[in-house]
Amino acid sequence: MVKKNLTLMIWAVWLLVFIFWSSSSFAVQLNNTRVVVPGATDFGTVVVKNPSSEPFVVQSWIEGPNGEMETPFFVTPPLLRMDAKEEFLLNIMKVAGGLPEDRESYFWLNVLEIPRENENNTNVLMFAVKTRIKVFYRPEGIGYPEAVENYLEWTLSDPNHCILTLNNISAFIINFSAININDELLESSKGFMAMPFSAQSIELPSCSGALRIDATVINDYGALVRLSPVPIR
Numbered sequence: 001m002v003k004k005n006l007t008l009m010i011w012a013v014w015l016l017v018f019i020f021w022s023s024s025s026f027a028v029q030l031n032n033t034r035v036v037v038p039g040a041t042d043f044g045t046v047v048v049k050n051p052s053s054e055p056f057v058v059q060s061w062i063e064g065p066n067g068e069m070e071t072p073f074f075v076t077p078p079l080l081r082m083d084a085k086e087e088f089l090l091n092i093m094k095v096a097g098g099l100p101e102d103r104e105s106y107f108w109l110n111v112l113e114i115p116r117e118n119e120n121n122t123n124v125l126m127f128a129v130k131t132r133i134k135v136f137y138r139p140e141g142i143g144y145p146e147a148v149e150n151y152l153e154w155t156l157s158d159p160n161h162c163i164l165t166l167n168n169i170s171a172f173i174i175n176f177s178a179i180n181i182n183d184e185l186l187e188s189s190k191g192f193m194a195m196p197f198s199a200q201s202i203e204l205p206s207c208s209g210a211l212r213i214d215a216t217v218i219n220d221y222g223a224l225v226r227l228s229p230v231p232i233r
Contacts, residue, residue: 027052028113033133033222039140042094050082057081057114060090062107071107072096103171103196107135142171149227156232162207168194177224180214
C-alpha cells in the first residue's frame with residue numbers, strides 16, 4: 001500500500017512538472033540546428049528568438065565535444081535580456097588557433113534560458129532550460145561538402161560479430177540523422193557522426209544474408225538529405 005501511494009505521488013509530481021514545462025518553458029528558439037564557421041572569416045551567427053509573452057535572460061557559451069570549457073571560440077553577447085517577441089543575433093567568433101586546418105572540427109553552442117522570478121507567487125517551480133546545437137569549424141582550404149555518399153565506404157568488416165565499418169575519406173564531419181539496415185532503423189545511428197579521415201565501427205543487431213544501407217544525413221542548413229542505397233555483399 002505504501003509503495004502504491006509513493007508511486008502515485010511520483011506520477012503526480014511528474015504531471016505537475018510536465019504541465020508547468022508545457023506552459024512556461026522552452027520559450028527561446030534558435031533559427032538553426034547547427035552553425036558553420038568558415039575559416040575564411042572565423043565568424044558565424046545564429047538568431048535567438050523569444051516568441052513568448054515573458055522576458056528571459058539568456059546565457060550563451062561554447063563547449064568542446066566532451067564538455068571542455070576552454071575553446072578557441074567566443075560568443076557575444078554572452079549574457080543578455082530578451083523581452084517578449086524579441087529577436088537577437090548571437091555572434092560566434094574564432095579568437096585563437098590550435099585547430100587542424102586539413103579537416104573540420106566541431107563544438108557545442110549552449111544557450112541557457114533563465115526565466116524571470118515570479119514576484120507574486122513564491123510557490124512556483126522554476127526551470128532554467130538549456131538548448132545545445134553543433135558548431136562546425138570549416139578550414140578555408142578544404143572546400144565544401146558535395147555528393148556526400150562518395151566520401152563514405154561501408155564494409156562488413158567482421159561478419160561473425162556483425163561489425164559494420166564506416167570509413168569517411170573526406171575532410172568533413174558527416175552528421176547522420178538515421179541509418180537503416182534492410183529497412184530497420186539502427187538506434188545507435190541517431191546523431192551519429194562520421195569523423196574526417198577515420199574509420200568507425202558500428203555493431204549491427206544481425207547481419208545474415210544481403211544487407212542494404214539507407215542513410216540520411218543532415219546538411220549545413222539542418223535539412224535532411226537521403227543518400228543513395230548501398231548494398232553490402
